Amino acid sequence: MARGRTRTGRRDGGGTGRRIAVAVAVLAVVGGGVYGGTALKHHGDAARAEPAGAPYAQTTLVRRTDLSDSRVLPGTLGYGSALTIRGAGKGLITKLPAPGSTITRGKPLYWEDDQPVMVFYGGTPVFRTLDEAAVKAGASGTDVSVLADNLKALGYDIGPGPRGTQPATGAQKVPGTLLTSPLLDALKRWQRDTGQQQTGTLSVGQLVVLPGAVRVGAVKAQLGDPATAEVLSVTSRRKSVSVTVDAGDGDRIRQGDEVSIALPNSKEVPGKVASVGTAVQGGAVGESEPSGGDTSPSLQVTVVPVDSASVRNLDAASVRVTFTSQTRENVLTVPVGALLALQEGGYALQRPDGRLIPVETGLFARGQVEVSGAGVDEGERVVTAS
Known part of the structure:
Protein backbone atom coordinates (compact mmCIF):
# COMPACT_ATOMS: atom_id res chain seq x y z
CA MET A 1 0.00 0.00 0.00
CA ALA A 2 1.54 3.31 -1.05
CA ARG A 3 1.99 5.85 1.73
CA GLY A 4 -0.10 9.00 1.64
CA ARG A 5 1.61 12.20 0.51
CA THR A 6 0.69 15.87 0.29
CA ARG A 7 0.50 17.90 -2.91
CA THR A 8 0.32 21.71 -2.64
CA GLY A 9 -0.95 23.90 -5.48
CA ARG A 10 -1.19 27.68 -6.03
CA ARG A 11 -4.06 29.81 -7.34
CA ASP A 12 -3.41 32.21 -10.24
CA GLY A 13 -2.42 35.59 -8.88
CA GLY A 14 -1.23 34.24 -5.52
CA GLY A 15 -3.32 34.55 -2.39
CA THR A 16 -4.69 31.34 -0.99
CA GLY A 17 -4.55 27.73 -2.00
CA ARG A 18 -5.55 24.43 -0.56
CA ARG A 19 -3.64 21.38 0.60
CA ILE A 20 -4.78 18.02 -0.73
CA ALA A 21 -3.68 14.73 0.78
CA VAL A 22 -3.65 11.89 -1.73
CA ALA A 23 -3.55 8.21 -0.81
CA VAL A 24 -2.53 5.78 -3.53
CA ALA A 25 -3.67 2.20 -2.87
CA VAL A 26 -1.68 -0.54 -4.55
CA LEU A 27 -3.39 -3.75 -5.49
CA ALA A 28 -0.98 -6.75 -5.45
CA VAL A 29 -1.80 -9.93 -7.40
CA VAL A 30 0.15 -12.68 -5.63
CA GLY A 31 1.31 -14.92 -8.53
CA GLY A 32 1.57 -12.30 -11.18
CA GLY A 33 3.28 -9.34 -9.56
CA VAL A 34 0.83 -6.90 -11.10
CA TYR A 35 0.10 -3.70 -9.28
CA GLY A 36 -2.30 -0.82 -9.71
CA GLY A 37 -2.80 2.61 -8.27
CA THR A 38 -6.17 3.89 -7.05
CA ALA A 39 -7.98 6.83 -5.69
CA LEU A 40 -7.97 10.36 -4.38
CA LYS A 41 -9.47 11.61 -1.08
CA HIS A 42 -9.88 15.27 -0.13
CA HIS A 43 -9.24 16.33 3.50
CA GLY A 44 -9.31 19.64 5.34
CA ASP A 45 -10.47 23.15 4.60
CA ALA A 46 -8.89 25.91 2.57
CA ALA A 47 -5.66 27.15 4.12
CA ARG A 48 -2.85 29.56 3.40
CA ALA A 49 -0.58 28.41 0.56
CA GLU A 50 2.88 27.19 1.53
CA PRO A 51 6.01 27.00 -0.59
CA ALA A 52 6.02 23.99 -2.95
CA GLY A 53 8.63 21.24 -2.91
CA ALA A 54 8.86 20.65 0.82
CA PRO A 55 12.33 19.42 1.76
CA TYR A 56 11.02 16.17 3.24
CA ALA A 57 9.42 15.00 -0.03
CA GLN A 58 10.81 11.70 -1.32
CA THR A 59 11.65 11.76 -5.03
CA THR A 60 12.50 9.32 -7.80
CA LEU A 61 13.63 9.45 -11.42
CA VAL A 62 11.56 8.69 -14.50
CA ARG A 63 13.44 5.78 -16.09
CA ARG A 64 13.37 4.21 -19.53
CA THR A 65 13.46 0.41 -19.45
CA ASP A 66 11.69 -2.82 -20.48
CA LEU A 67 8.70 -3.75 -18.31
CA SER A 68 7.35 -7.29 -18.09
CA ASP A 69 4.22 -8.66 -16.48
CA SER A 70 5.44 -12.02 -15.16
CA ARG A 71 4.36 -14.62 -12.66
CA VAL A 72 6.31 -17.41 -10.97
CA LEU A 73 4.61 -20.76 -10.36
CA PRO A 74 5.83 -24.05 -8.86
CA GLY A 75 6.29 -27.03 -11.16
CA THR A 76 7.48 -30.61 -11.14
CA LEU A 77 10.28 -31.78 -13.42
CA GLY A 78 10.04 -35.35 -14.66
CA TYR A 79 9.26 -37.46 -17.70
CA GLY A 80 5.58 -36.58 -17.86
CA SER A 81 2.62 -38.84 -17.32
CA ALA A 82 3.18 -42.59 -17.50
CA SER A 236 8.25 -39.77 -22.87
CA ARG A 237 12.01 -39.80 -23.39
CA ARG A 238 12.15 -36.03 -22.96
CA LYS A 239 11.99 -34.40 -19.56
CA SER A 240 9.28 -31.84 -19.01
CA VAL A 241 7.82 -29.68 -16.26
CA SER A 242 4.19 -29.95 -15.22
CA VAL A 243 2.69 -26.70 -13.89
CA THR A 244 -0.77 -26.15 -12.42
CA VAL A 245 -2.24 -22.74 -13.34
CA ASP A 246 -5.54 -21.07 -12.53
CA ALA A 247 -8.08 -21.86 -15.23
CA GLY A 248 -8.75 -18.14 -15.68
CA ASP A 249 -5.12 -17.59 -16.65
CA GLY A 250 -5.09 -20.32 -19.28
CA ASP A 251 -5.83 -17.94 -22.15
CA ARG A 252 -2.75 -15.89 -21.24
CA ILE A 253 -0.42 -18.86 -21.79
CA ARG A 254 0.07 -20.17 -25.31
CA GLN A 255 1.95 -23.07 -26.83
CA GLY A 256 5.41 -21.90 -27.84
CA ASP A 257 5.65 -19.14 -25.20
CA GLU A 258 9.15 -18.69 -23.81
CA VAL A 259 9.60 -19.26 -20.05
CA SER A 260 12.39 -19.47 -17.51
CA ILE A 261 12.87 -22.57 -15.34
CA ALA A 262 14.60 -22.16 -11.96
CA LEU A 263 16.28 -25.43 -10.92
CA PRO A 264 16.89 -26.55 -7.30
CA ASN A 265 20.50 -25.27 -7.53
CA SER A 266 19.09 -21.79 -8.37
CA LYS A 267 20.33 -22.03 -11.96
CA GLU A 268 17.83 -20.70 -14.50
CA VAL A 269 17.44 -22.40 -17.88
CA PRO A 270 15.22 -21.36 -20.81
CA GLY A 271 12.12 -23.34 -21.65
CA LYS A 272 9.05 -23.29 -23.86
CA VAL A 273 5.38 -24.10 -23.32
CA ALA A 274 4.77 -27.46 -25.02
CA SER A 275 1.05 -27.71 -24.31
CA VAL A 276 -1.78 -26.06 -22.42
CA GLY A 277 -4.38 -28.43 -21.02
CA THR A 278 -8.04 -28.04 -21.94
CA ALA A 279 -9.52 -30.15 -19.11
CA VAL A 280 -10.37 -27.99 -16.10
CA GLN A 281 -9.76 -29.71 -12.77
CA GLY A 282 -11.45 -28.82 -9.47
CA GLY A 283 -13.88 -26.00 -8.81
CA ALA A 284 -17.09 -28.06 -8.99
CA VAL A 285 -20.02 -26.50 -7.17
CA GLY A 286 -20.53 -28.15 -3.80
CA GLU A 287 -17.33 -30.17 -4.18
CA SER A 288 -15.03 -30.17 -1.16
CA GLU A 289 -11.45 -31.26 -0.78
CA PRO A 290 -11.13 -33.85 2.03
CA SER A 291 -7.69 -32.59 2.93
CA GLY A 292 -8.83 -28.98 3.02
CA GLY A 293 -6.71 -28.15 -0.06
CA ASP A 294 -7.41 -25.65 -2.81
CA THR A 295 -10.25 -26.70 -5.15
CA SER A 296 -10.17 -23.67 -7.45
CA PRO A 297 -10.44 -24.49 -11.19
CA SER A 298 -7.03 -25.21 -12.72
CA LEU A 299 -5.32 -26.38 -15.89
CA GLN A 300 -2.14 -28.36 -16.48
CA VAL A 301 0.57 -26.68 -18.53
CA THR A 302 3.56 -28.65 -19.82
CA VAL A 303 6.90 -26.88 -20.24
CA VAL A 304 10.05 -28.36 -21.79
CA PRO A 305 13.63 -27.13 -21.40
CA VAL A 306 15.06 -25.73 -24.64
CA ASP A 307 18.30 -27.65 -24.03
CA SER A 308 17.65 -31.11 -22.61
CA ALA A 309 21.29 -31.29 -21.49
CA SER A 310 20.58 -28.52 -18.95
CA VAL A 311 18.58 -31.02 -16.85
CA ARG A 312 20.65 -34.10 -17.67
CA ASN A 313 21.47 -34.83 -14.03
CA LEU A 314 17.90 -34.52 -12.76
CA ASP A 315 15.26 -37.22 -13.17
CA ALA A 316 12.74 -35.54 -10.86
CA ALA A 317 12.76 -32.23 -9.02
CA SER A 318 10.64 -29.35 -7.78
CA VAL A 319 11.27 -26.24 -9.88
CA ARG A 320 9.83 -22.76 -10.39
CA VAL A 321 8.66 -21.50 -13.76
CA THR A 322 8.44 -17.82 -14.71
CA PHE A 323 5.75 -17.02 -17.29
CA THR A 324 5.79 -13.62 -19.02
CA SER A 325 2.44 -12.64 -20.52
CA GLN A 326 3.29 -9.07 -21.59
CA THR A 327 6.48 -7.18 -22.30
CA ARG A 328 6.73 -3.46 -23.02
CA GLU A 329 10.11 -2.49 -24.42
CA ASN A 330 11.90 0.83 -24.04
CA VAL A 331 9.12 2.60 -22.10
CA LEU A 332 9.16 5.29 -19.40
CA THR A 333 8.41 3.96 -15.92
CA VAL A 334 8.02 5.23 -12.34
CA PRO A 335 7.15 3.50 -9.07
CA VAL A 336 3.40 3.10 -8.60
CA GLY A 337 3.67 5.36 -5.52
CA ALA A 338 4.58 8.29 -7.77
CA LEU A 339 1.11 8.36 -9.34
CA LEU A 340 -1.41 10.98 -8.22
CA ALA A 341 -5.03 10.13 -8.93
CA LEU A 342 -6.75 13.40 -9.81
CA GLN A 343 -10.20 14.43 -8.63
CA GLU A 344 -11.28 15.14 -12.18
CA GLY A 345 -10.04 11.72 -13.32
CA GLY A 346 -6.77 10.41 -14.67
CA TYR A 347 -3.28 10.51 -13.20
CA ALA A 348 -0.40 12.92 -12.82
CA LEU A 349 3.19 13.05 -11.61
CA GLN A 350 4.34 15.85 -9.29
CA ARG A 351 7.61 17.70 -9.74
CA PRO A 352 9.52 18.73 -6.58
CA ASP A 353 8.36 22.33 -7.11
CA GLY A 354 4.72 21.21 -6.88
CA ARG A 355 3.79 21.40 -10.55
CA LEU A 356 1.84 18.49 -12.00
CA ILE A 357 2.54 16.50 -15.18
CA PRO A 358 -0.56 14.76 -16.59
CA VAL A 359 0.28 11.21 -17.72
CA GLU A 360 -1.32 8.19 -19.34
CA THR A 361 -0.67 4.85 -17.64
CA GLY A 362 0.16 1.57 -19.38
CA LEU A 363 1.40 -1.73 -17.98
CA PHE A 364 1.63 -2.20 -14.19
CA ALA A 365 4.26 -4.77 -13.15
CA ARG A 366 6.61 -5.44 -10.24
CA GLY A 367 5.69 -2.19 -8.45
CA GLN A 368 6.39 -0.09 -11.55
CA VAL A 369 4.01 1.54 -14.00
CA GLU A 370 4.46 2.58 -17.60
CA VAL A 371 3.75 6.31 -18.12
CA SER A 372 3.57 8.56 -21.16
CA GLY A 373 2.60 12.14 -21.88
CA ALA A 374 3.74 15.36 -23.53
CA GLY A 375 5.44 16.69 -20.39
CA VAL A 376 7.19 13.62 -19.02
CA ASP A 377 10.84 12.94 -19.92
CA GLU A 378 13.47 10.35 -19.06
CA GLY A 379 15.61 11.38 -16.09
CA GLU A 380 13.05 13.83 -14.69
CA ARG A 381 12.74 13.83 -10.90
CA VAL A 382 9.24 13.43 -9.46
CA VAL A 383 7.78 13.06 -6.00
CA THR A 384 6.89 9.55 -4.83
CA ALA A 385 5.28 8.04 -1.76
CA SER A 386 7.38 4.85 -1.97
Missing part, protein backbone atom coordinates in the same frame (compact mmCIF):
# COMPACT_ATOMS: atom_id res chain seq x y z
CA LEU A 83 1.36 -45.03 -19.79
CA THR A 84 0.77 -48.51 -18.40
CA ILE A 85 1.32 -51.39 -20.84
CA ARG A 86 -0.81 -54.47 -20.34
CA GLY A 87 0.08 -57.61 -22.27
CA ALA A 88 -2.36 -59.24 -24.67
CA GLY A 89 -0.67 -62.59 -25.26
CA LYS A 90 -1.48 -66.06 -23.96
CA GLY A 91 1.95 -67.04 -22.65
CA LEU A 92 4.20 -66.09 -19.75
CA ILE A 93 6.60 -63.18 -19.40
CA THR A 94 10.17 -64.44 -19.71
CA LYS A 95 12.25 -61.25 -19.99
CA LEU A 96 11.80 -57.63 -18.99
CA PRO A 97 13.69 -54.42 -19.83
CA ALA A 98 15.58 -52.33 -17.29
CA PRO A 99 13.92 -49.15 -15.99
CA GLY A 100 15.24 -46.15 -17.87
CA SER A 101 15.74 -48.07 -21.12
CA THR A 102 14.81 -46.39 -24.39
CA ILE A 103 12.64 -48.44 -26.77
CA THR A 104 12.26 -47.44 -30.42
CA ARG A 105 10.42 -48.70 -33.49
CA GLY A 106 11.05 -52.36 -34.32
CA LYS A 107 12.72 -53.14 -30.99
CA PRO A 108 11.46 -55.53 -28.28
CA LEU A 109 9.64 -54.10 -25.26
CA TYR A 110 9.50 -57.38 -23.33
CA TRP A 111 9.55 -61.13 -24.06
CA GLU A 112 6.72 -63.64 -23.92
CA ASP A 113 7.58 -67.36 -24.04
CA ASP A 114 11.09 -66.29 -25.16
CA GLN A 115 9.65 -64.44 -28.15
CA PRO A 116 10.12 -60.64 -28.36
CA VAL A 117 7.05 -58.42 -28.20
CA MET A 118 8.02 -55.62 -30.56
CA VAL A 119 7.15 -51.92 -30.72
CA PHE A 120 5.54 -50.25 -33.73
CA TYR A 121 4.49 -46.61 -33.95
CA GLY A 122 0.92 -45.63 -34.61
CA GLY A 123 -2.51 -45.01 -33.18
CA THR A 124 -4.30 -48.35 -33.69
CA PRO A 125 -3.39 -51.57 -31.83
CA VAL A 126 -3.33 -54.95 -33.51
CA PHE A 127 -6.85 -56.19 -32.77
CA ARG A 128 -7.14 -59.18 -35.14
CA THR A 129 -5.01 -61.80 -36.89
CA LEU A 130 -3.50 -60.59 -40.16
CA ASP A 131 -2.66 -63.56 -42.40
CA GLU A 132 -3.35 -65.06 -45.82
CA ALA A 133 -6.92 -65.86 -44.81
CA ALA A 134 -7.44 -62.18 -44.07
CA VAL A 135 -5.94 -61.31 -47.48
CA LYS A 136 -8.47 -63.57 -49.20
CA ALA A 137 -11.25 -61.94 -47.18
CA GLY A 138 -10.16 -58.49 -48.41
CA ALA A 139 -9.19 -57.24 -44.97
CA SER A 140 -8.30 -53.55 -44.72
CA GLY A 141 -8.15 -50.95 -42.03
CA THR A 142 -5.98 -48.70 -39.91
CA ASP A 143 -4.35 -51.69 -38.21
CA VAL A 144 -3.10 -52.79 -41.63
CA SER A 145 -1.89 -49.22 -42.19
CA VAL A 146 0.18 -49.45 -39.00
CA LEU A 147 1.80 -52.67 -40.22
CA ALA A 148 2.52 -51.23 -43.67
CA ASP A 149 3.84 -47.88 -42.43
CA ASN A 150 6.22 -49.42 -39.91
CA LEU A 151 7.63 -52.08 -42.22
CA LYS A 152 8.23 -49.43 -44.86
CA ALA A 153 9.89 -47.14 -42.27
CA LEU A 154 12.16 -50.07 -41.28
CA GLY A 155 13.28 -50.41 -44.89
CA TYR A 156 11.16 -53.31 -46.17
CA ASP A 157 9.52 -53.42 -49.58
CA ILE A 158 5.79 -53.84 -48.93
CA GLY A 159 4.78 -53.98 -52.59
CA PRO A 160 2.33 -51.76 -54.47
CA GLY A 161 -0.65 -52.49 -52.23
CA PRO A 162 -3.48 -49.93 -52.71
CA ARG A 163 -4.15 -47.42 -49.95
CA GLY A 164 -7.09 -45.28 -49.00
CA THR A 165 -10.69 -46.33 -48.43
CA GLN A 166 -11.15 -50.01 -49.23
CA PRO A 167 -14.40 -51.96 -49.52
CA ALA A 168 -15.35 -54.28 -46.68
CA THR A 169 -18.44 -56.46 -46.37
CA GLY A 170 -21.60 -55.24 -48.00
CA ALA A 171 -21.83 -51.51 -48.71
CA GLN A 172 -19.74 -50.58 -45.66
CA LYS A 173 -16.33 -49.01 -46.29
CA VAL A 174 -13.38 -49.07 -43.90
CA PRO A 175 -10.59 -46.46 -44.12
CA GLY A 176 -7.04 -47.75 -44.20
CA THR A 177 -4.74 -50.03 -46.16
CA LEU A 178 -5.71 -53.19 -47.98
CA LEU A 179 -3.88 -56.27 -46.66
CA THR A 180 -1.88 -57.94 -49.47
CA SER A 181 0.38 -60.96 -49.90
CA PRO A 182 3.47 -58.75 -50.61
CA LEU A 183 2.83 -56.97 -47.30
CA LEU A 184 2.77 -60.32 -45.45
CA ASP A 185 5.97 -61.33 -47.28
CA ALA A 186 7.64 -58.19 -45.93
CA LEU A 187 6.35 -59.08 -42.45
CA LYS A 188 7.93 -62.55 -42.77
CA ARG A 189 11.31 -61.07 -43.77
CA TRP A 190 11.23 -58.69 -40.80
CA GLN A 191 10.37 -61.55 -38.45
CA ARG A 192 13.38 -63.49 -39.74
CA ASP A 193 15.73 -60.52 -39.35
CA THR A 194 14.64 -59.84 -35.76
CA GLY A 195 14.79 -63.38 -34.41
CA GLN A 196 11.06 -64.05 -34.38
CA GLN A 197 9.24 -67.09 -35.69
CA GLN A 198 8.91 -66.64 -39.48
CA THR A 199 5.17 -67.16 -39.81
CA GLY A 200 4.19 -64.26 -42.04
CA THR A 201 1.28 -63.86 -39.66
CA LEU A 202 0.66 -61.09 -37.16
CA SER A 203 -1.44 -62.03 -34.14
CA VAL A 204 -2.84 -60.07 -31.24
CA GLY A 205 -0.19 -59.71 -28.52
CA GLN A 206 2.84 -59.88 -30.83
CA LEU A 207 3.15 -56.09 -31.11
CA VAL A 208 2.70 -53.09 -28.83
CA VAL A 209 1.68 -49.98 -30.77
CA LEU A 210 2.88 -46.71 -29.22
CA PRO A 211 2.81 -43.06 -30.35
CA GLY A 212 6.61 -42.99 -30.65
CA ALA A 213 9.86 -43.86 -28.92
CA VAL A 214 9.49 -44.28 -25.14
CA ARG A 215 11.46 -44.60 -21.95
CA VAL A 216 10.72 -47.54 -19.65
CA GLY A 217 9.45 -46.23 -16.33
CA ALA A 218 8.38 -48.71 -13.67
CA VAL A 219 8.50 -52.46 -14.28
CA LYS A 220 5.32 -53.89 -12.79
CA ALA A 221 5.40 -57.59 -13.73
CA GLN A 222 7.73 -60.35 -12.60
CA LEU A 223 9.20 -63.16 -14.65
CA GLY A 224 6.64 -65.92 -15.01
CA ASP A 225 3.61 -63.65 -14.74
CA PRO A 226 0.85 -64.12 -17.33
CA ALA A 227 1.29 -61.85 -20.34
CA THR A 228 -2.19 -60.45 -19.75
CA ALA A 229 -1.03 -58.66 -16.57
CA GLU A 230 0.24 -55.10 -16.28
CA VAL A 231 3.77 -55.45 -17.58
CA LEU A 232 5.38 -52.04 -17.22
CA SER A 233 4.85 -48.32 -17.66
CA VAL A 234 6.46 -46.07 -20.25
CA THR A 235 6.97 -42.33 -20.44
